[in-house]
Amino acid sequence: MASTAGRTLSEKIWDAHVVPGAEGGAEGAGHGAPDLLYIDLHLVHEVTSPQAFDGLRQAGRPVRRPDLTLATEDHNTPTVDIDKPIADPVSRTQVETLRRNAEEFGIRIHSLGDLDQGIVHIIGPQLGLTQPGLTVVCGDSHTSTHGAFGAIAFGIGTSEVEHVLATQTLPQARPKTMAVNVTGELPAGVTAKDIVLALIAQVGTGGGQGHIVEYRGPAIEALSMEGRMTICNMSIEWGAKAGLIAPDETTFAYLEGRPHAPQGADWDAAVDYWRTLRTDDDAVFDREVELDASTLTPFVTWGTNPGQGVPLGSSVPNPDSFIDESDRVAATNALRYMGLEAGTPMRRIAVDTVFLGSCTNGRIEDLRAAADVIKGHQVADSVRMLVVPGSARVRLQAEAEGLDIVFKEAGAEWRAAGCSMCLGMNPDQLAPGERSASTSNRNFEGRQGKGGRTHLVSPLVAAATAVKGTLAAPADL
């Protein structure tokens, strides 16, 4: 019977966070009011928050739950000379504004130089604050990363940041549900990044619009938490509202003992609850997508959106091969911007810069994988390689393992934590016409610097490419 059908994981979490009553009060009730969703964890950074705090000040409103709020500095912070004042005065003002706002409103902040500073989506999980069953928001679209723990996590705009600061809630229309079933076993040398790049090429950049996506199946269950975060991170790149993965023993093992993980009796109660966070067998998704992991090979992008990708072993596609008119136009524009000719084998494309980092692939496991490839090799003379750990603690951990030495001996630059060249808000930018292989998530025109050309790749491909000077997989070395 349809009325007794089970619920999906995202529906369970959603339902548990709807504040009973009608949004907008009696007045709003007749107007298709959305659900009012309670927010368990609100992460804040310097770029999308100043106008929100200003709004609070103007209205004389306090932050309702400073104890569910955490701020850090990441988007425009420098990755060199972090002990000196930020050189760019406008960036400095933005960072100082966040510090002042955090102090005024009583919010915990991890500032540049602090051991827990880092990319906002890396420090939440690292501190054990990101947990199963939560609602997590941040003024940043890659908040979807936190879904890897079985949380509903999504990016919001500045008006919504203000809304959450003031009320700890958000009016939200209930999204549709989708399952991405990743079957089969991932071949060696193929990573979570390749799964998600192949998926986006298959479903298109708008394919997930209006949906919360659950990634499931044996290939997902086999992934580490780092790999799961990489996949959930890029949910927004195919338009999904959020992406999540049911928590399991891998999740619990990652969380146990982290600074903010529950302890003692709380841990037991939490784990009991977390085990219920699964899609019921008889639940029905609004849509399902299939992907066979065993057929995948390293995947790279050739164009200017994350859906414009192909296997590394193939060639730049011919725009005429696209059936859809707007895809054809987009491909033509992309090839012009990227300075590429249709038919060129991807492996022939030479890059100037390799960027290893970001909230997609800036975790310790990513650095280990890349270091493993690079060890005993040299970065090609024609290439500059930037290694930017996702957080100060990832950096420390990597240094404790000697990874920094591996990278430096190979000729790469070892930097301090932050978003860095993922978006080029700080001095780490591509010059016009410069080409990069980047482990980040966006290859949009100018994303890494005006006129810069980005190929999205996995950490393994990034490392091999740095050595070869052309797009390459470790097997090519």
Place this chain on the structure above:
Amino acid sequence: MDKFTTHTGTGLPLRRSNVDTDQIIPAVYLKRVTKSGFEDGLFAAWRNDPDFVLNQPEFRQATILVPGPDFGTGSSREHAVWALQNYGFKVVIGSRFGDIFRGNSGKAGLLIAVVTQDVVEQLWKLIETNPATEITVDLAERRILAGGEIDVIFDIDDYTRWRLLEGLDDIGLTLRRAEDIDAYEAGRPAFKPRTLPAHTAS
């Protein structure tokens, strides 16, 4: 927020799909701490090109943007909405939008009118043939009228429409429910994490 009932103006045809918010305003322009002054960054990379549609004198006065599908995807930056508003746009008519961008627009008072791609194509033709074509977007009726040729109903969710028509402050509406929120909070499990007091790894 000001009430939005109806707007009449001329249109700007932006024949591009997948215009993400990095294109609407690149990251280097996001460093301001105010909500104004972002018009300089609007479509910054394309503005250098004299042929770019925004640089055509006949479209200078346009207040209604008509882009291709999947406009406003990508980054959550509300600066994209402010940049469009700071420049003078009141309405965006298109067939598909990034979810966060659409939400941000609704909060900031920029009307997003969703129509089919066929209607977008018709509008493009009409505007390109005669840039002075008057377009009226009537929110109460959910109706777009253009050049005596187009008369269509557009999509917008009921709640956003109501808030825009009434000019209601979203936060104020939610704060009316403080008691509901208090009651919900009282029932939250003890094991849910808190950021304070701060714990860090030893």
